[in-house]
Amino acid sequence: MNAREKLLQENKFDPQQLLNRAKRRRNFSERFDHFSDVYVWVLAAVVALAYLFSAIFGLIFALLGQTVAHVQTPWTVWSLQELSPVLLMLSAICVLRLFLYLGPVGVNAAKADWWLPLPISTRPILGRSIRSALLTGLLTSSFVGVLWLIVMFGLVGAYEPLVALYALISFALSGVLLTSLAVVLQSYGLQPRAQRWLGRCIVAAIVVLAAFWFLLQVNIPWAISVVEGASSSVLRLSAWAPAAIGLLCLSVLSTWWAWKRSPRIGARDMRVAGEHQRLALGSAMQADTRGAVEPSSASIGRRRRRGNKLASRLPVAWRILVLRLLRGGRWHATLGYLVMVMALVATVEQVANPLSALLFYLVLCLLLTINVAGTISPLISQPQLTQHLGQSAVKLQRTAVLFAVFYCVIALTTLTGGLALLGVVQLSNFWLWGAAVIVVSLGGAAASLGHAQRKERDWESLLGGSTSDTTVVMVLMNEASTLIPAVATYAPLFALVLSPETGIGWPLWGISVLFALRALQPFLGRAYAGLRG
Amino acid sequence: MQTGQSTKIVLEARELIIGYQQRVICGPLDLQVSAGDGVGIIGANGSGKSTLVRTILGHLSPVQGTVEFLGLPVNEDSLAFRQHVAVQITDGAFFEELTVAEHLELVARGHNLNSWKQSVSEELEFFELQQVAGLLPSELSSGQRRKVLLAATLIRPAQLMILDEPEQRLDLRIRQKLYDRLAVLRGSGTTLLVVTHDPQMLRHCLNHAFLLNEDQGEALHSEAGAQWLER
Numbered sequence: 030m031n032a033r034e035k036l037l038q039e040n041k042f043d044p045q046q047l048l049n050r051a052k053r054r055r056n057f058s059e060r061f062d063h064f065s066d067v068y069v070w071v072l073a074a075v076v077a078l079a080y081l082f083s084a085i086f087g088l089i090f091a092l093l094g095q096t097v098a099h100v101q102t103p104w105t106v107w108s109l110q111e112l113s114p115v116l117l118m119l120s121a122i123c124v125l126r127l128f129l130y131l132g133p134v135g136v137n138a139a140k141a142d143w144w145l146p147l148p149i150s151t152r153p154i155l156g157r158s159i160r161s162a163l164l165t166g167l168l169t170s171s172f173v174g175v176l177w178l179i180v181m182f183g184l185v186g187a188y189e190p191l192v193a194l195y196a197l198i199s200f201a202l203s204g205v206l207l208t209s210l211a212v213v214l215q216s217y218g219l220q221p222r223a224q225r226w227l228g229r230c231i232v233a234a235i236v237v238l239a240a241f242w243f244l245l246q247v248n249i250p251w252a253i254s255v256v257e258g259a260s261s262s263v264l265r266l267s268a269w270a271p272a273a274i275g276l277l278c279l280s281v282l283s284t285w286w287a288w289k290r291s292p293r294i295g296a297r298d299m300r301v302a303g304e305h306q307r308l309a310l311g312s313a314m315q316a317d318t319r320g321a322v323e324p325s326s327a328s329i330g331r332r333r334r335r336g337n338k339l340a341s342r343l344p345v346a347w348r349i350l351v352l353r354l355l356r357g358g359r360w361h362a363t364l365g366y367l368v369m370v371m372a373l374v375a376t377v378e379q380v381a382n383p384l385s386a387l388l389f390y391l392v393l394c395l396l397l398t399i400n401v402a403g404t405i406s407p408l409i410s411q412p413q414l415t416q417h418l419g420q421s422a423v424k425l426q427r428t429a430v431l432f433a434v435f436y437c438v439i440a441l442t443t444l445t446g447g448l449a450l451l452g453v454v455q456l457s458n459f460w461l462w463g464a465a466v467i468v469v470s471l472g473g474a475a476a477s478l479g480h481a482q483r484k485e486r487d488w489e490s491l492l493g494g495s496t497s498d499t500t501v502v503m504v505l506m507n508e509a510s511t512l513i514p515a516v517a518t519y520a521p522l523f524a525l526v527l528s529p530e531t532g533i534g535w536p537l538w539g540i541s542v543l544f545a546l547r548a549l550q551p552f553l554g555r556a557y558a559g560l561r562g
Numbered sequence: 563m564q565t566g567q568s569t570k571i572v573l574e575a576r577e578l579i580i581g582y583q584q585r586v587i588c589g590p591l592d593l594q595v596s597a598g599d600g601v602g603i604i605g606a607n608g609s610g611k612s613t614l615v616r617t618i619l620g621h622l623s624p625v626q627g628t629v630e631f632l633g634l635p636v637n638e639d640s641l642a643f644r645q646h647v648a649v650q651i652t653d654g655a656f657f658e659e660l661t662v663a664e665h666l667e668l669v670a671r672g673h674n675l676n677s678w679k680q681s682v683s684e685e686l687e688f689f690e691l692q693q694v695a696g697l698l699p700s701e702l703s704s705g706q707r708r709k710v711l712l713a714a715t716l717i718r719p720a721q722l723m724i725l726d727e728p729e730q731r732l733d734l735r736i737r738q739k740l741y742d743r744l745a746v747l748r749g750s751g752t753t754l755l756v757v758t759h760d761p762q763m764l765r766h767c768l769n770h771a772f773l774l775n776e777d778q779g780e781a782l783h784s785e786a787g788a789q790w791l792e793r
Contacts (some may be wrong), residue, residue: 039641040674047668051659138655141712143665147672148644295639297621 039150044143045157046074071225089183092373094382094534104375110184111260111375115179115238119231121175121203126227127169128211129220131309132302133162134294141303145296146303155291158299163208163284171197181264195269202276209280209287215298216290242376345418346408346428354436362400363440366393371447386453386526390519393444397437397473398515402480404431404436409481411435426478426551433474434467434548441466441473441522455529465521465533471545472518478509478548514544571599571633572722572753573618578627580610580617586625587613591779593772597721600744600754602764604787605697611757612775614667614774615726619649631722645673648720650728653712656699662686662710663695666717673718685713688743689736705731712740729760741766761788 053551055063092109136144136158144154174197182188214223244252262268340348340353355362370389374381408425415422442498445462456462520537572595579589588610595601603611616622618629620638629636637643654666665683668679686692687711689709694702702710708731723744729737737760745767748754754768764771764784771787773780782790 040672042671044668044672047660047664049658051657051664090570139657142651142654143657143668144672146638146644146647146649147669148641148674149672151639296637300621 040148042147042149043153044147045153046148060280061375081176083414084389085176085179086183088356088388089180091384091388093184093379094384097382097384099382101378102375102381102451104242104246105381106242106376107320108260108378109380110181110254113184113263115182115234116177116180116489117263121207122227122230122234124166124170124173124204125211126224126392127209128162128166128208129224129227131162131165131211131306132215132298133166133208133211134158134291134299135302135304135306136299137303137307141296141300145299151292151296154299159212159287159291161211163205163289164206166208166211167201168204170207171201174200185264189264189266191437192264192266192269193463195266195273199269199273202273202280205280206276206283209283212287212294213283213290215302216287216293218298243259256273344428346425347432349407350404350428350432353407357404359400359404362396363393363436366396367440367443367447370444371451374448374451374453381451381453383453383526386448386521389448390441390522390526391516393440394469394473394476394515394519395512397440398476398480398512401433401436401473401477405433405477406481409478423551423554429481430474430478430548430551433477434470437470437473438466441469445522452524457529458525460533461521461532462525465525465541468541468545469522470537471548472515472541475518475545475547476511476515478497480508514547516543517541571595572597572599572631573755574630575618576628576630578614578617578629579625580622581611581625582613582622586777588774588777588779589625589628589688591774593779593781595617595753595755596723597747597753598751599770600748600756600768600784601772601785602761602768602771602784603755603757603772604772604791609774612726612773614756615651615724615757619647646721648715648718650711650715650725652668656707656710658700661696661698662691662702662706664668665699665710666713669714670717675718681717684718688716688739689713702728705733709731709736716743716747720752722755723747725754725756725759727759729758729763759791761791764788 089109134155136154140154177200178193178196182193211220214220241252241256245256260399340351343351368493374385374389412422414425445454445456445466449456488511518541520541521533524531524533524537573593574595575591575593577589578591578593579586580591581587581589591614593601603614603638605611613622617624618636620636620643621639631643631647634642635646660668663682663686670681675681680720686695686783689712691706691709691713694706699710710755712725712732715725728740732740741763744754744756744763748767748769756763758764758768758770764787768784768787771782771784771790773782773787773790
């Protein structure tokens, strides 16, 4: 601080008192409105949690192939439970990455515009922001912990309350620890570097996993004892009690460090963090990933040269799609998912079964819808492109549909081929499989078109509006009306996976074709409208 | 470029290249603004006017070059910067639960104005907002919200005032009142840096223009700037 700065004195005024005054001023009706808003959200969260827990048990049920026979591949070396320590580490990395993305110390747009430029002490603003970040960290990590414990107790088939209590305390404390570490990193301006390092940690974990897979494959005794020891200790009280005590000490220390470092967090960082928090909250409330996982301009910039040769020979609309796919790295999610599925099926006990294959197709259906919609959205939702490119909207839609079908065919063929190679599905009815993949890809294209037509919404008004809960429910209903038909078009594939010998019934073909027809709308024009009556 | 005659340099940008991360929008630019100067930043849409303002305010990092306020690098976290630089950006966010008067009270008390009640009432009167003083931002028109933002900028003392298209959405009478007031402020030593598309503003209350054109900055007299806007 220079001499002139020392002469200036910060005003002790705390702008929060004006907001508190406004809250006290609310009449009964306004208070009741506020209460009912909170009540509806809490109720929705409880219902969503109940569904989530059921979905997790369903997932475990399918992965373990309960009631159906599984294939034993020569590369199978471990069980799902033995992978749980890795899952623990990955969840901690994901929580830390999330908080580095969220700031975690940030202020909303109003506070950024009205409070940050005031010559007042930033301590109260920072204090509130840090408290809120720590609470969010604690709750997020506890939520992850609950999910993890459900998976573990589901796998083991037994429940131990004391272990659950200590584990939950440890998860809550690790949330505080990770959030305060993120605050410290934010104060040093190290978030991008830390995020890169965490990305490398994930790669390192995968490499270690691959190394252990090799060691177990060749029956190295010490590797076997390490894996068994780690997997058996994850539900032992003797592991969680010291962990809770250690995490308590670490979280106290890190919170103190974060508090000491927090005055170094600048207004610009808080403003950017606030914007990220708004995007993340809006995305979570609307089940819309576009706000949070769009490729960054920096990563697109790095891939600026990619696809130049390939795209230069294509028509302009195709060029846009190919470049969005390559430079935006939009194929990463699909490829990553396919690799993960193959690795799980090949190396984990019991996963190579038809039920889990069905689950993998189901997840691929949702992934492809979101993934392809992100790529084709400019051709579908930006009317001004028709003028820029000199092409009609229908022609652009046709290109988008062809691209979507092509992309879905590749992804589905890869998954089906991989599962067939591992013996999980039989391709005895080869032509039926081919026809099913084509129809399902049309269904995927139809769902992607629907998803891409979702308009950007003003999250600020959605969150603040008096009818926000109703609006969000409407948004989610719309989304369901896109995704449920997409899943329905997969019916022929599900039938082939579960019962390869009996073929596909005509009703299933009927349902699938009915929902896939929408993809043909740009090609059939009026004929399609006539078909719909 | 030296835009002012007086010796005290309030704001100085040297070899400034502006943009987002490494994507260059405009530059290199050189700009010196002296105390009591009124500089209008002009240029076509997309020429980088608002980006320049955001860089000067420290909201964006320069791709290259430096910006100094009173001889020190611009730092919006510095107390001196927050005390002496008043900013009105294009569309500010509002607190949904605070009334118009409370928004102004927030700024006045934040700047430790002893007679903040009187200042709030004067600003409400100047911008003809008395009737809506008790209303929430969601109940205002876009023009009224613009007036609140301007009132919040003018209610506080400042050595440098930065305004981004203040004339937008104001009716002609209020616009004229605003120009008169800015001219008086400049006469009393406040430095003005204004992004504008209005030639009348350049003629009435500013004495220089800084034209952003073809990725370069060019210093002009305010009259020449006004003529460029009218061409």
